[in-house]
Amino acid sequence: xxxxxxxPAVLACGDYVRIFFCTRPPPEETGLFTSLxxxxxxxxxxxxxxxxxxxAPVLSLGARGAFDEFxxxxxxxxxxxDEVRAYxxxxxxxxxxxxxxxxGLAVSRDGGDTFQRLGPGPxxxxxxxxxxxxxxxxxxRFGDVWYLHYAAGRRWLKSPGRPEPVYxxxxxxxxxxxxxxxxxxxxxxxxxxEDECQAGADIVEFAGRxxxxxxxxxxxxxxxxxxxxxxxxxxSDDLLNWSRCDAAAGIDVxxxxxxxxxxxxxxxxxxxxxxxxxxxxxxxxxxGFGLAVLDHFSEESRA
Amino acid sequence: xxxxxxxxxxxSPAQHTLPMGCFAFAKSPQAVVFDRFVRVYFSxxxxxxxxxxxxxxxxxxxxxxxxxxxxxxQHQVLPLGELGAFDEHGIFPVHxxxxxxxxxxxxxxxxxRVSVSAESSIGLAISRDQGRTFEKIGPGPILxxxxxxxxxxxxxxxxxxxxxxxxxxxxxxxxxxxxxGGQAERVYKISHATSDDGVVWTRTGCQPIPDSLGPDExxxxxxxxxxxxxxxxxxxxxxxxxxRTEPGKGYRLGYAYSRDLLNWQxxxxxxxxxxxGSGWDGEMMCxxxxxxxxxxxxxxYNGNGFGLEGFGLAYLESEINEHMNS
Numbered sequence: 044x045x046x047x048x049x050x051p052a053v054l055a056c057g058d059y060v061r062i063f064f065c066t067r068p069p070p071e072e073t074g075l076f077t078s079l080x081x082x083x084x085x086x087x088x089x090x091x092x093x094x095x096x097x098x099a100p101v102l103s104l105g106a107r108g109a110f111d112e113f114x115x116x117x118x119x120x121x122x123x124x125d126e127v128r129a130y131x132x133x134x135x136x137x138x139x140x141x142x143x144x145x146x147g148l149a150v151s152r153d154g155g156d157t158f159q160r161l162g163p164g165p166x167x168x169x170x171x172x173x174x175x176x177x178x179x180x181x182x183x184r185f186g187d188v189w190y191l192h193y194a195a196g197r198r199w200l201k202s203p204g205r206p207e208p209v210y211x212x213x214x215x216x217x218x219x220x221x222x223x224x225x226x227x228x229x230x231x232x233x234x235x236x237e238d239e240c241q242a243g244a245d246i247v248e249f250a251g252r253x254x255x256x257x258x259x260x261x262x263x264x265x266x267x268x269x270x271x272x273x274x275x276x277x278x279s280d281d282l283l284n285w286s287r288c289d290a291a292a293g294i295d296v297x298x299x300x301x302x303x304x305x306x307x308x309x310x311x312x313x314x315x316x317x318x319x320x321x322x323x324x325x326x327x328x329x330x331g332f333g334l335a336v337l338d339h340f341s342e343e344s345r346a
Numbered sequence: 347x348x349x350x351x352x353x354x355x356x357x358s359p360a361q362h363t364l365p366m367g368c369f370a371f372a373k374s375p376q377a378v379v380f381d382r383f384v385r386v387y388f389s390x391x392x393x394x395x396x397x398x399x400x401x402x403x404x405x406x407x408x409x410x411x412x413x414x415x416x417x418x419x420q421h422q423v424l425p426l427g428e429l430g431a432f433d434e435h436g437i438f439p440v441h442x443x444x445x446x447x448x449x450x451x452x453x454x455x456x457x458x459r460v461s462v463s464a465e466s467s468i469g470l471a472i473s474r475d476q477g478r479t480f481e482k483i484g485p486g487p488i489l490x491x492x493x494x495x496x497x498x499x500x501x502x503x504x505x506x507x508x509x510x511x512x513x514x515x516x517x518x519x520x521x522x523x524x525x526x527g528g529q530a531e532r533v534y535k536i537s538h539a540t541s542d543d544g545v546v547w548t549r550t551g552c553q554p555i556p557d558s559l560g561p562d563e564x565x566x567x568x569x570x571x572x573x574x575x576x577x578x579x580x581x582x583x584x585x586x587x588x589x590r591t592e593p594g595k596g597y598r599l600g601y602a603y604s605r606d607l608l609n610w611q612x613x614x615x616x617x618x619x620x621x622x623g624s625g626w627d628g629e630m631m632c633x634x635x636x637x638x639x640x641x642x643x644x645x646x647y648n649g650n651g652f653g654l655e656g657f658g659l660a661y662l663e664s665e666i667n668e669h670m671n672s
Contacts (some may be wrong), residue, residue, distance in 0.1 A: 084362035110491060137459055140430040162492075164491045169467065171470070171485070174431055175432070176430075196431075198428065
C-alpha cells in the first residue's frame with residue numbers, strides 16, 4: 044500500500060484493539076486510485092502503542108463488473124458471536140459521472156484477519172428515492188435492533204472539473220443485519236443549504252442519550268479548509284428524531300498540522316471507561332487518522 | 347408442437363419518423379390492447395454526441411387486426427434519467443402493465459460503465475393519460491443489484507395472480523472475457539420476484555428456466571400468458587460468445603410452461619417458431635411478447651440484428667395447451 048489511512052473503525056479484541064482503515068496502492072496510469080481495507084492493532088492498555096499492522100488487504104476487490112470492482116471504502120465493523128462483519132461501500136467506475144457506490148457485506152471467521160463476501164452483489168442497493176451513491180455505512184446494534192446509517196446520493200452537480208454528488212445521511216433498520224428496511228428519510232437537516240453533503244454518521248450511547256457524530260461539507264470546491272469536511276453533531280432520544288447542534292460536537296480543525304484543514308469520519312467508542320474519537324484529517328485521510336478524547340460535554344448533549 | 351402463422355414484419359423503423367431523433371432499431375415490441383386499437387411500445391435509438399446509442403421509448407398504434415398503422419407517436423413518451431441516474435443512457439425494454447385504468451411502465455434503464463459496457467436496473471413509471479406519457483415514481487430503480495444477483499437487472503414482466511404481483515426478469519450472473527481480449531461479455535438468467543403492491547419486490551430466489559446451452563447460456567425477455575390455469579412463458583436465449591456474428595449462436599426463442607408458477611418445464615421445441623431462413627427474421631428471433639389480441643393468441647418479436655430492422659407478428663393457429671395432453 045502506498046498512501047492514505049482513511050475511515051478508522053475499531054473492533055475490541057481483548058488484549059488489543061483492532062483499528063480497520065482504508066488505504067490505497069499507487070494510482071493507476073490514469074491517476075485513479077483503488078482503495079482496500081487493512082488494520083492496525085494497538086495495545087488495550089495503551090492505545091498509542093502499535094502492536095502490528097496488517098501486511099495484506101483483509102478483503103479483495105470485487106470481480107469484473109461488480110459494484111466493488113474499484114474500491115472498498117469506507118468500512119464499519121461489528122462482532123456477532125464468533126464472526127466479524129464488515130459493512131463497506133463498494134465503488135464502480137462510470138462514464139458520465141466518475142463513480143457509483145453501493146453497500147456490501149463481508150464476514151470474517153478468523154477474528155478479522157480475512158473477510159469473505161456473502162455474495163458478489165451489494166447488500167443495500169438503490170431505490171426510487173435513493174437513486175445512486177450509497178456509501179459511508181456505519182453499523183450499530185442497540186438492543187435487538189440493527190441500525191445502518193449511510194449516505195445516499197440525491198443528485199449529481201455539473202462542475203468545471205468532474206461532476207460531484209450531493210448526498211445525505213439516511214437510516215435503515217434490521218432484526219438480523221442482513222435484511223434491511225429503509226426509513227426513507229433525510230434525518231439530519233442541512234446547514235449549508237440544499238447542496239450540503241453528509242456522511243459517516245457514527246452513533247454512540249452515552250449519558251442516557253444517543254449522540255451522532257457525522258461529517259459534512261460543501262458539494263463543490265471542497266478540497267480546502269473553508270469548504271472541506273467538518274464533524275457535525277446531533278443528539279436523539281429515540282434514534283429517529285435528531286437535533287442537530289454542530290457547535291456541541293466539540294471538535295474542529297487544528298490551528299496547524301495534519302488536521303488543520305479538514306476533520307471527518309469519526310468513529311466514537313468506549314474504552315477503559317473513556318470515550319474516544321478516531322477521525323481522519325486533511326485530504327480525507329491522505330496523511331492518516333488521529334485520536335481525540337472526550338474531555339467534557341456541553342449542556343446541549345445532556346438529557 | 348404449436349402451429350404459428352407468421353404474419354411477417356409489421357414495423358420497419360426506416361419507414362417512419364420517430365421521436366427524439368431515433369432512427370435505428372425498433373426493439374422489444376410489447377402490446378397493450380385498447381378497445382379500438384392496439385398500442386405497441388418499443389425502444390428505438392438515436393446517437394448521442396459521442397456516437398453511442400441512446401434507447402428511447404416509442405409506440406405505434408394499430409387497428410385491432412394489425413392490418414394498418416393508425417399512428418406513430420412523435421412525442422417523448424418517457425424521459426431518460428438525469429446525470430448519473432440508472433436510466434441516463436437508455437430505456438430498453440419497457441413493459442406496460444395495465445390494472446384497471448392505470449398503466450404502469452416497468453422500464454429497464456441503462457447507464458454506461460468503464461470496465462464493462464453498462465449496468466441496468468428496473469424502474470417504474472405511471473401514466474395518467476392512457477399511456478401517452480409516463481412519469482417516474484422517483485429517480486432511482488425499484489429493482490436493482492442484490493447480494494446474489496450482482497448486476498444487470500433487466501427485462502421485467504409483470505402479472506397479478508390471486509392478489510400477488512409476480513415479476514419475471516433477468517439478472518447478470520457473471521461478466522466473462524470476450525474473444526481475443528475483446529470487450530467483456532455477460533451471462534444473464536431469468537429470475538422471479540413477488541410483491542403486494544407491484545412497487546416493493548421480494549426475490550423468490552428461484553431460477554425458473556434450466557439452461558439448455560450450458561452454464562454460459564444467456565436468457566432474456568420472459569413473457570408469460572395464462573391460459574386455462576397453465577402459464578406459458580416465451581423468452582429468448584443465446585450463447586454468451588459469438589452471438590453477434592455467428593447465426594447458430596444468436597438469439598432464438600425458448601418456451602416453458604408451469605401450473606404452479608414455481609416449477610417450470612422447459613421445452614423449446616414445442617413452441618414451433620424458428621427463424622425464416624431468409625428475410626428480416628431469417629437468422630434471429632428475439633425479444634418476444636406473447637399476448638391476447640381479441641380471441642387469438644399473438645406473439646410480437648424482433649428478427650435479425652436485435653431489432654435493427656423492426657418487429658413482426660405471429661398468430662397461434664393451434665390449441666396452446668394441446669401439447670400437454672399428447
